[in-house]
Amino acid sequence: MLRHFVQILDFSSEELERIMELTALLKRADKEGACPRLLQGASLGMIFEEPSTRTRVSFEVAMTKLGGHALYLRPGEIHLGARESIKDTARVVSRMVDVIEARTLKHQTVLDLAKYATVPVINGLTDFNHPTQVLCDVFTMTEHAPKDKKLRDLHLVFVGDATNVCVSLMFICARLGISFTQAAPAKYQVSQAHRDMVKEACAASGARLAFTDDPAAAVADADFIYTDLWWWIGQEDEIPERREAFMPKFQVNEALLAKAPATARFMHCLPASRGVEATDEVMDGSQSVIYDQSENRLHTEKALLVWFVYPRLKRASDALLAHHRGLVEAFLG
Ligand code: CP
Secondary structure, three states: OOOOEOOHHHOOHHHHHHHHHHHHHHHHHHHOOOOOOOOOOOEEEEEEOOOOOHHHHHHHHHHHHOOOEEEEEOEOOEOEOOOEOHHHHHHHHHOOOOEEEEEOOOHHHHHHHHHHOOOOEEEOOOOOOOHHHHHHHHHHHHHHOOOOOOHHHOEEEEEOOOOHHHHHHHHHHHHHOOEEEEEOOHHHOOOHHHHHOOHHHHHHHOOOEEEEOOHHHHHHHOOEEEEOOOOOOOOHHHHHHHHHHHOOOOOEOHHHHOOOOOOOEEEEOOOOOEOOOEOHHHHOOOOEOHHHHHHHHHHHHHHHHHHHHHHHOOOOOHHHHHHHHHHHHHHHO
């Protein structure tokens, strides 16, 4: 059965842990300058309806390092949704590439691409979720967790708005048994509908979820403190109201960090509004792991590409390659 990476909850804890083990293997190989060219000759179609630095660069570089090729496809440059249906775009692009990554304004667009594509589709962020980011985040947590703690012992405290990253973090914590707290004004906390989506996952994994408007109390036993933008593209009209709701109580600054254990690490998916949801002192401080997170996007994308594409690639024998080369050379005279 063709599988896509559009939603964390579509994957079991065992599968997510296996992909993170693969990420570790590929990261180690990369550090030794020995990234295996497992996807030689393969192609990745990258659809971006919104701007991106980390997602775009990490997927393109990952594909290149694995021996493949990536195409950057923007609305206006391809017909997606404008002069051609999503169905036709998905069907056509699938005939030419081995995997599709898509960042779309609406989650439904990624769902439609996955419905009609005949190759795996990887969600590179929608208005609902950001699964590649949070898989990378948990991998980063494994690298920076206190030595005596396993994933199930960790507590991630998200301070800020219920963004797509926040919701996805709740999903992956629920799946993997990591305790998750969101500290935000009540109006900006994760919706009940999204909380209901993880009830079964929490029951199975033992993950504890909490929602509070008291960030100082929330971080008291945090292993990781995470924040994200307080407003995104399209929310410009709400900036004064949002700033009023979050500032200063929900800003991750040195005063808030001082209320957490000294071993706590600071995380941000980036891009950030420095001086808004987090201060320079925290972002550049000794407890910050934000650039490790960014780098790990590369290693996570490599693992995802290998996980989804490698088993599907046709690998011709040297004899078959020579046979076809001979036929073409004979034709050319
Ligand atoms: N975190 C993240 O997805 O960054 P980009 O928007 O730069 O891809």
